[in-house]
Amino acid sequence: MGRFIPLSxxxxxxxxxxxxxxxxxxxxxxxxxxxxxxxxxxxxxxxHTKAVAACQSGTAALHLSLVEAxxxxxxxxxxxxxxxxxxxxxxxYQSATPVFIDCDDSFCVDPRKLRTFCEEECGFLDGVLVHxxxxxRALVVxxxxxxxxxMEAIMETAGKYNLKVIExxxxxLGTYYTEGKYKGRYAGTxxxxxxxxxxxxxxxTTGGGGAVTxxxxxxxxxxxxxxxxxxxxxxxxxxxxxxxxxxxxxxxxALGVAQMEELPEFIRRKQVNYEQYKDEFEGFxxxxxxxxxxxxxxxxxxxxxxxxxxRIGASMREIIAALGEEGIQTRAIWGLVNEQKPYETEETYQxxxxxxxxxxIINIPSSTQITKEEITYVADKVKQLLGSLAGNE
Amino acid sequence: MGRFIPLSxxxxxxxxxxxxxxxxxxxxxxxxxxxxxxxxxxxxxxxHTKAVAACQSGTAALHLSLVEAxxxxxxxxxxxxxxxxxxxxxxxYQSATPVFIDCDDSFCVDPRKLRTFCEEECGFLDGVLVHxxxxxRALVVxxxxxxxxxMEAIMETAGKYNLKVIExxxxxLGTYYTEGKYKGRYAGTxxxxxxxxxxxxxxxTTGGGGAVTxxxxxxxxxxxxxxxxxxxxxxxxxxxxxxxxxxxxxxxxALGVAQMEELPEFIRRKQVNYEQYKDEFEGFxxxxxxxxxxxxxxxxxxxxxxxxxxRIGASMREIIAALGEEGIQTRAIWGLVNEQKPYETEETYQxxxxxxxxxxIINIPSSTQITKEEITYVADKVKQLLGSLAGNE
Numbered sequence: 001m002g003r004f005i006p007l008s009x010x011x012x013x014x015x016x017x018x019x020x021x022x023x024x025x026x027x028x029x030x031x032x033x034x035x036x037x038x039x040x041x042x043x044x045x046x047x048h049t050k051a052v053a054a055c056q057s058g059t060a061a062l063h064l065s066l067v068e069a070x071x072x073x074x075x076x077x078x079x080x081x082x083x084x085x086x087x088x089x090x091x092x093y094q095s096a097t098p099v100f101i102d103c104d105d106s107f108c109v110d111p112r113k114l115r116t117f118c119e120e121e122c123g124f125l126d127g128v129l130v131h132x133x134x135x136x137r138a139l140v141v142x143x144x145x146x147x148x149x150x151m152e153a154i155m156e157t158a159g160k161y162n163l164k165v166i167e168x169x170x171x172x173l174g175t176y177y178t179e180g181k182y183k184g185r186y187a188g189t190x191x192x193x194x195x196x197x198x199x200x201x202x203x204x205t206t207g208g209g210g211a212v213t214x215x216x217x218x219x220x221x222x223x224x225x226x227x228x229x230x231x232x233x234x235x236x237x238x239x240x241x242x243x244x245x246x247x248x249x250x251x252x253x254a255l256g257v258a259q260m261e262e263l264p265e266f267i268r269r270k271q272v273n274y275e276q277y278k279d280e281f282e283g284f285x286x287x288x289x290x291x292x293x294x295x296x297x298x299x300x301x302x303x304x305x306x307x308x309x310x311r312i313g314a315s316m317r318e319i320i321a322a323l324g325e326e327g328i329q330t331r332a333i334w335g336l337v338n339e340q341k342p343y344e345t346e347e348t349y350q351x352x353x354x355x356x357x358x359x360x361i362i363n364i365p366s367s368t369q370i371t372k373e374e375i376t377y378v379a380d381k382v383k384q385l386l387g388s389l390a391g392n393e
Numbered sequence: 394m395g396r397f398i399p400l401s402x403x404x405x406x407x408x409x410x411x412x413x414x415x416x417x418x419x420x421x422x423x424x425x426x427x428x429x430x431x432x433x434x435x436x437x438x439x440x441h442t443k444a445v446a447a448c449q450s451g452t453a454a455l456h457l458s459l460v461e462a463x464x465x466x467x468x469x470x471x472x473x474x475x476x477x478x479x480x481x482x483x484x485x486y487q488s489a490t491p492v493f494i495d496c497d498d499s500f501c502v503d504p505r506k507l508r509t510f511c512e513e514e515c516g517f518l519d520g521v522l523v524h525x526x527x528x529x530r531a532l533v534v535x536x537x538x539x540x541x542x543x544m545e546a547i548m549e550t551a552g553k554y555n556l557k558v559i560e561x562x563x564x565x566l567g568t569y570y571t572e573g574k575y576k577g578r579y580a581g582t583x584x585x586x587x588x589x590x591x592x593x594x595x596x597x598t599t600g601g602g603g604a605v606t607x608x609x610x611x612x613x614x615x616x617x618x619x620x621x622x623x624x625x626x627x628x629x630x631x632x633x634x635x636x637x638x639x640x641x642x643x644x645x646x647a648l649g650v651a652q653m654e655e656l657p658e659f660i661r662r663k664q665v666n667y668e669q670y671k672d673e674f675e676g677f678x679x680x681x682x683x684x685x686x687x688x689x690x691x692x693x694x695x696x697x698x699x700x701x702x703x704r705i706g707a708s709m710r711e712i713i714a715a716l717g718e719e720g721i722q723t724r725a726i727w728g729l730v731n732e733q734k735p736y737e738t739e740e741t742y743q744x745x746x747x748x749x750x751x752x753x754i755i756n757i758p759s760s761t762q763i764t765k766e767e768i769t770y771v772a773d774k775v776k777q778l779l780g781s782l783a784g785n786e
Contacts, residue, residue: 009420020644021410021414024409027402029403030593031593060638086636089635093635208424235713236728241734242482245451251645252600255422331628332629335629341633341634
């Protein structure tokens with residue numbers, strides 16, 4: 001076996017085993033337990049937000065947010081298309097209808113197109129934005145790959161049209177603004193709801209797991225209530241609402257508490273590694289390393305290489321397969337959500353950048369364990385391959 | 394602190410820590426990993442069924458089953474009311490309408506009432522059972538407290554009217570028929586779908602977790618596909634259906650594999666302990682220990698004491714509080730689902746036994762760690778209390 005450099009794998013250098021063993025020894029492994037509370041507190045502290053509810057996945061966090069935002073059958077929700085499909089599926093769970101808005105060069109929703117959609121494609125009646133006769137209730141903003149959307153412009157439009165803003169900060173845990181109106185504010189803490197995922201490939205992991213935050217502690221409390229089967233009286237099984245089985249378990253949370261201890265170090269490494277990749281790709285003719293939004297401190301979760309399609313015609317599958325043979329795991333951006341079968345008849349709005357980037361971006365290895373030597377190896381092989389592909393054109 | 398005898402707590406006497414540590418050491422904690430496959434195989438072997446898909450909860454298993462059964466907006470699903478609300482909520486998730494059918498003396502759906510509902514309250518048109526203009530697609534059968542419903546009669550009616558049968562075998566893992574048409578068949582393997590939960594209070598636990606089985610391996614494969622975000626091409630993010638984030642994690646599954654090793658011993662202890670309780674309550678005037686269905690071997694998950702309401706007027710809350718003061722944790726049966734706010738306007742059919750039992754049953758401690766001495770203590774205190782309450786009337 002030659003070398004294998006994975007795209008993004010968990011890193012358990014800390015107290016993971018210790019805390020998980022402790023949870024088992026105490027017999028607290030299910031949806032109650034001290035690690036859940038501790039994880040929620042540590043996350044709230046880290047994000048400088050009031051309260052956090054730990055749940056079972058990022059998908060669950062998004063679904064709970066839509067429920068809490070009052071999104072139901074017949075409503076419209078504005079969503080991105082350049083994202084993992086799980087950011088959009090909960091709209092369908094609520095029998096609502098997505099409308100796909102294009103992204104900007106940060107891969108996140110384009111605030112200008114968002115505004116013109118609201119202005120030109122909708123009416124605004126009695127405080128409700130209406131599109132083709134349906135109320136537009138909410139907007140899902142995904143902070144892609146560690147980037148952060150232009151929240152200042154987005155919040156202005158959302159405020160004007162009474163849209164609930166659901167931030168999917170799954171890929172941007174730790175990203176924050178360093179300037180502007182939201183200086184010091186973290187991804188996930190600016191909109192009405194902020195959603196996080198701790199899936200295996202994320203910057204920290206609880207196996208599967210997620211979290212949701214909101215503007216007020218009371219709202220977070222209600223999200224937590226909904227996630228635990230909405231027990232108005234837990235002892236006598238009285239339920240005043242339809243609930244969900246979306247609570248994080250103490251076993252997962254034990255892992256999460258250990259991971260939170262390491263998060264600042266993980267971010268530091270990702271930033272250092274990004275800088276090395278940047279140096280390696282400096283001046284390279286056929287591809288560039290994508291920057292993160294100015295005015296933010298990114299968690300640098302994923303590194304995106306933009307391929308020059310004027311010079312390189314090879315398909316993503318060819319490129320990824322060729323790098324795989326060198327022991328380098330890479331991936332293409334997602335298949336655009338609006339092109340997937342369940343969504344292919346849904347409305348889109350001015351999609352240009354999303355399909356542009358979908359054809360041009362590959363993500364390269366970004367685990368926190370990657371060594372300097374491995375980064376150089378990855379960059380060299382990527383450059384060699386693209387150089388030879390460009391030569392073949 | 395005096396003694397405290399819990400109602401039902403997990404038992405980690407086996408390889409739990411060893412397997413969980415192994416999963417962490419290998420870095421496989423998320424929705425992929427060898428323990429998930431092993432748990433699925435061990436469950437399939439135990440249940441003598443073809444295949445099992447491990448998922449995130451019993452609620453998830455039920456929801457996936459409804460989706461797979463084709464239940465959608467406007468459909469009717471027949472459900473029990475004497476059960477935990479999570480068995481019914483997924484019907485709402487699918488925008489379908491529940492109709493509540495009464496139980497028999499096993500606490501499970503009454504097959505005679507099921508039949509007369511189909512015969513007298515519905516039409517049968519082109520192979521579709523229709524109630525008030527809505528197709529009746531499915532029936533959720535909950536095997537309550539380790540009991541098993543009268544599956545022979547139920548399957549006959551379901552077959553006649555093309556109803557999909559979803560067995561919620563969450564509380565009856567290991568219960569099987571010892572005679573009759575389904576001799577040797579386990580709870581969850583007779584209907585179209587079988588759902589299981591490994592929540593913290595169940596006979597085995599994975600923290601949170603569940604599993605679903607179905608009549609064919611192909612159907613189980615599709616349930617698994619739906620539970621993992623319906624990735625038609627996982628590498629290039631192509632999705633042909635709306636999926637869910639419902640997969641069990643390898644961390645949970647590691648716990649589950651260890652628990653499956655112990656399951657036969659847990660069942661043995663629960664049976665032995667039940668016999669001791671039975672002896673203790675033999676001949677007692679004010680309450681009796683409920684039997685399990687004849688012709689089955691029950692897992693004896695929960696022990697139910699039936700209070701004689703002709704002699705004892707005290708409320709459940711009073712009884713449970715008084716036993717709590719003796720260090721004995723007990724619980725009332727659930728608030729009937731049809732009486733909960735989200736369901737109070739839904740249709741019910743001949744509810745008699747369900748409200749009867751809801752007023753009369755308390756569950757007494759049933760953990761596998763309970764000692765003989767503790768069982769005697771519990772029985773003595775329950776009898777003393779009920780005796781004194783009867784004396785006060």
